[in-house]
Amino acid sequence: xxxxxxxxxxxKSISQHLGLVQGSxxxxxxxxxxLMAGLKNIFGGELKGYTELLHESRxxxxxxxxxQAQSIGANAILNIRFSxxxxxxxxxxxxxxxxxxxxx
Amino acid sequence: xxxxxxxxxxxxxxxxxxxxxxxxHYKSIINRESSLKHIPAIATKHLPPEFxxxxxxxxxxxxxxxxxxxxxxxxxxxxxxxxRVSSYESLIDRARREAILRxxxxxxxxxxxxxxxVKMETSSISKGRRDSIGSVEVLAYGTAVIQPTSTN
Numbered sequence: 001x002x003x004x005x006x007x008x009x010x011x012k013s014i015s016q017h018l019g020l021v022q023g024s025x026x027x028x029x030x031x032x033x034x035l036m037a038g039l040k041n042i043f044g045g046e047l048k049g050y051t052e053l054l055h056e057s058r059x060x061x062x063x064x065x066x067x068q069a070q071s072i073g074a075n076a077i078l079n080i081r082f083s084x085x086x087x088x089x090x091x092x093x094x095x096x097x098x099x100x101x102x103x104x
Numbered sequence: 105x106x107x108x109x110x111x112x113x114x115x116x117x118x119x120x121x122x123x124x125x126x127x128x129h130y131k132s133i134i135n136r137e138s139s140l141k142h143i144p145a146i147a148t149k150h151l152p153p154e155f156x157x158x159x160x161x162x163x164x165x166x167x168x169x170x171x172x173x174x175x176x177x178x179x180x181x182x183x184x185x186x187x188r189v190s191s192y193e194s195l196i197d198r199a200r201r202e203a204i205l206r207x208x209x210x211x212x213x214x215x216x217x218x219x220x221x222v223k224m225e226t227s228s229i230s231k232g233r234r235d236s237i238g239s240v241e242v243l244a245y246g247t248a249v250i251q252p253t254s255t256n
Contacts, residue, residue: 009160010155
């Protein structure tokens with residue numbers, strides 16, 4: 001599976017267009033991390049726990065998108081975009097979407 | 105009285121550590137930016153044809169940076185009179201540059217020559233209540249272009 005943010009894959013041509021695929025996940029922070037983050041809010045600096053959490057969640061969203069693409073027989077996803085929204089206090093949604101295609 | 109002492113202590117801690125961490129962070133950002141200068145990040149969508157024999161891979165980098173107590177206080181004062189909140193500007197600038205650096209670091213491990221179609225995404229993790237955690241997340245993502253090493 002080729003993942004790219006470009007509109008084409010160099011050296012390959014698109015043989016079939018399979019439409020939009022997407023993956024999303026909603027994650028909440030856990031209390032322990034929140035406590036540390038509260039402390040960090042006094043001193044400033046990077047919140048490593050949150051960085052990791054969001055990174056893992058995004059990987060999860062990507063893998064869901066890839067699963068969906070595989071199930072419709074694609075071998076590449078083009079023009080991938082990410083989007084983040086906070087649904088309520090303490091939970092955020094990570095969303096990723098792209099165009100599934102079949103390459104030669 | 106106790107409340108006032110606590111407040112002033114937190115303010116002093118926030119100012120001291122916050123400024124120190126920010127200075128350290130900027131120093132490391134500038135160092136790493138100059139060491140990763142050989143991988144330009146480009147916002148163009150289309151790959152020029154002369155790049156042609158190459159492979160691509162998606163790379164991304166993210167970072168969450170927290171505000172400190174002093175910045176929070178200053179921005180609170182700012183919101184009374186309005187205008188430019190420079191204490192937050194530096195925070196977001198740091199987050200953006202750090203996210204791009206992490207993306208480039210990932211590209212460097214792939215021996216990439218360029219990162220194309222770089223997009224950025226900013227979100228505040230928590231907003232709303234006054235005593236809630238304030239932090240900003242920046243995600244930078246793009247496509248690393250790896251050209252086979254040739255002797256030209």
